[in-house]
Amino acid sequence: MANKDPKRGLIKGRGLPLRENDVDTDRIIPARYLKWVTFDGLGAHAFEDARKDAKGQPNDHPFNDPRYKGASVLIVNRNFGCGSSREHAPQALSRAGIEALVGESFAEIFSGNCVTLGLPAARVSAADAAELQDLVAANPSLVVEVDLEGREVRAGAKKYALTMPEAQRQALVAGTWDSTGSLLSNEAKIRKIASSLPYMAWKTAG
Amino acid sequence: MSKNLFDKVWDAHRVGSLPTGQDQLFIGLHLIHEVTSPQAFGMLEERGLKVLYPGRSFATCDHIVPTESRARPFADPEAEAMMAELEKNVKKHGIAFFDFASGRQGVLHVVGPELGLTQPGMTIACGDSHTATHGAVGAIAFGIGTTQVCDVLATQTLAMDRPKVRKIEVSGKLGKGVGAKDIILAIMARFGVEGGLGYAYEYTGEAIRALSMEGRMTLCNMSIEGGARSGYVSPDQTTYDYLKGRPYAPTGADWDRALVWWKSLASAPDASFDDEKSIDGSAIEPMVTWGINPGHAIGVGQRMPKIADLPPAERDVARKAYDYMQFAEGAPIAGTKINVAFVGSCTNGRISDLRDAAALAKGRKVAKGVRALVVPGSMQVDAQARAEGLDKVFAEAGFEYRNPGCSMCLAMNPDKLRGDEVSASSSNRNFIGRQGSPRGRTLLMSPAMVVAAAVAGEVVDSRSL
Structure with a gap:
């Protein structure tokens, strides 16, 4: 990931529909994979439990479906990524080959984490998300274009308006989503605000 | 109209605007776990x-801390490696670490307030979604991802979008045996698990003002379950009384200065909000979840909803919930058999929770076949519980009384459900597989309701005991 051009103005890839509201980050990556001190290897475990039936055999989860192998645009529904703040969730999706998410809505910590990885989470209307999922399911080889610069998602002849917080959109388009650098450049201002906060100087027993 | 607490605190911590248009926000307190x-x-x-x-x-x-033996090295090599990594990092960077030897180890969201680290008017961040807990004292507190943890370490700031602020007024007096956990589950049931997206919540009203600080922590803790990244209660005398004398609370003349500042931050009666909602606190009964997210909550006397009666957008998730939980739509939740009972977590692992639980457990026995755990939220909670003899009350009633940690809330340690066991749990999430078994089933409820279920072997109204 580190070597790629950081600009995310236009992402093209085949789609992968995941039809479900309120998919939580425990579902995306179970907690037992949080016991590693690096993010390496998480991609193989994305949706690990959700991909199995009660007997532990692979079920019809789209991540098991050979038609979607190599797909990179994950199309979801409402409140995707709710629950735990674990960055492991977008890390696992990214390492499983997902380069953009399109859906009705995303949980806030999750979408913020996506931005810090340069992974767009773009919103479309509920009806548009459902239609995109239908289009992709009917034609898994269809290329989906997530055009953050033009603010639309295109699939075949269809176009859908996309939205996302403007700051996130700009950062992804410009390739400036790695926030640490710009935060660091304001050290003098940081120290000024710090010294203005009453509690920074208070004495405590400790 | 005046500014609400959130806007005052945000403005005081705003370093400036970033080129993207986001705010650069100074973080007054950063909490770190392994x-x-x-x-x-x-x-x-x-x-x-x-x-x-x-x-x-x-x-x-x-x-990842085991709640049985804390002897090092931990039996689980991954947990041991994680612990060793944290020890190395805090030592190298000169960061205070509350380890076992300090007597202050515990769940971060229990430890922060009890040490007085958490104070009104602060911005507080932590790589954990339940950081909203600290809003109970009138702070802006929210969970962040790991890359953002790096940002805070390197700059003590974050790039943030400023949320809108919604006032949630809980009016009236709570009924006997009804508490903060029931309020927040009722809020989830009413406004849904995504209703708070883009908002911070200010909880107010008669029922909130009457809550203890620990009750307010339980309330704010689960804000994220409703989609709100942070939730808070404006500070009042309850807040100041709670903080005074705690190790990291200001002392001497600084305490007086702090009080003046804190009082100036509280939302005034004419404070303005982007949105306002209300809920009748007197109508809330003890709550229980039946499904796979915390919004799937009903009163203990109610029946589980029929799918056809739900709004269309909620039906698919409800269908999946019934399939996973193996429950019948329209059936009463009371009488649901349980296998495991868990009292603990950052939601309900404080001393007041253990007192509530022990009051009901005293003189009763855990039902045959039920595995019941009490896990204090911190070493200090544990010490207080032992001083009051609560550990003995639990042991006599047949509960296993363990060492502090997150334990079965997310089962990153050996405390896990097995197979499709049903757990009555005082934790915060009933997600699929959350308590360590991919088929495990979780019913969220208050500590008193967990004890009642443990004793009866099934979901019952704790007020009937």
Whole structure:
């Protein structure tokens, strides 16, 4: 990931529909994979439990479906990524080959984490998300274009308006989503605000 | 109209605007645990950066800590490696670490307030979604990802979008045997698990003002379950009484200065909000969840909803919930058999929770076949519970009384459900597989309701005991 051009103005890839509201980050990556001190290897475990039936055999989860192998645009529904703040969730999706998410809505910590990885989470209307999922399911080889610069998602002849917080959109388009650098450049201002906060100087027993 | 607490605190911590238009926000208190920090320290070192304000970060270990034997090395080599990594990082960067030897280890969201680290008017961040807990004292507190943990370490700031603020007024007096957990589950049931997206919540009203500080922590803790990244209660005398004398609370003349500042931050009666909602506190009964997210909550006397009666957008998730939980739509939730009972977590692992639980457990026995655990939220909660003899009350009633940690809330340690066991749990999430078994089933409820279920072997109204 580190070597790629950081600009995310236009992402093209085949789609992968995941039809479900309120998919939580425990579902995306179970907690037992949080016991590693690096993010390496998480991609193989994305949706690990959700991909199995009660007997532990692979079920019809789209991540098991050979038609979607190599797909990179994950199309979801409402409140995707709710629950735990674990960055492991977008890390696992990214390492499983997902380069953009399109859906009705995303949980806030999750979408913020996506931005810090340069992974767009773009919103479309509920009806548009459902239609995109239908289009992709009917034609898994269809290329989906997530055009953050033009603010639309295109699939075949269809176009859908996309939205996302403007700051996130700009950062992804410009390739400036790695926030640490710009935060660091304001050290003098940081120290000024710090010294203005009453509690920074208070004495405590400790 | 005046500014609400959130806007006053945000403005005081705003360093400036970033080129993207986001705000750069100073973080007054950064809390660190073993699970979401190792990669952040790795990133810091990869970039050759140092910790800008090591004195503003505090660490402890909670998620992976075993609750039976804490002897090192831990039996689980992955847990041991994670713990060793944290020890190395805090030592290298000069960050205070509440380890076992300090007597202050515990779940971060229990430890922060009890040490007085958590104060009104602060911005508080931590790589954990339940950081909203600290809003109980009138702080802006929210969960962040690991890359953002690196940002806080390196700059003590974050790039943030400013949320809108919604006032949620809980009016009236709560009924006997109804508490903060029931309020927040009722709020989830009413406004849904995504209703708070883009908002911070200010909880107010007669029922909120009457809550203890620990009750307010339970309330704010689950804000994220409703989609709100942070939730808070404006500070009042209850807040100041709670903080006074705690180790990291200001002392002497600084205490007086602090009081003046804190009082100036509280939302005035004419404070303006982007949105306002209300809920009748007197109508809330003890709540229980029946499904796979915390919004799937009903009163203990109610029946589980029929799918056809739900709004269309909620039906698919409800269908999946019934399939997973193996429950019948329209059936009463009372009488649901349980296999496991868990009292603990950052939601309900404080001393007041253990007192509530022990009051009901005293003189009763856990039903045959039910595995029941009490896990205090911190070493200090544990010490207090032992001083009051609560550990003995639990042991006599047939509960296993364990060492502090996150335990079965997310089962990153050996405390897990097995197969499709049903758990009555005082924790915060009933997600699929949350308590360590991919088929495990969780019913969220208050500590009193958990004890009642443990004793009866099934969901019952704790007020009937």
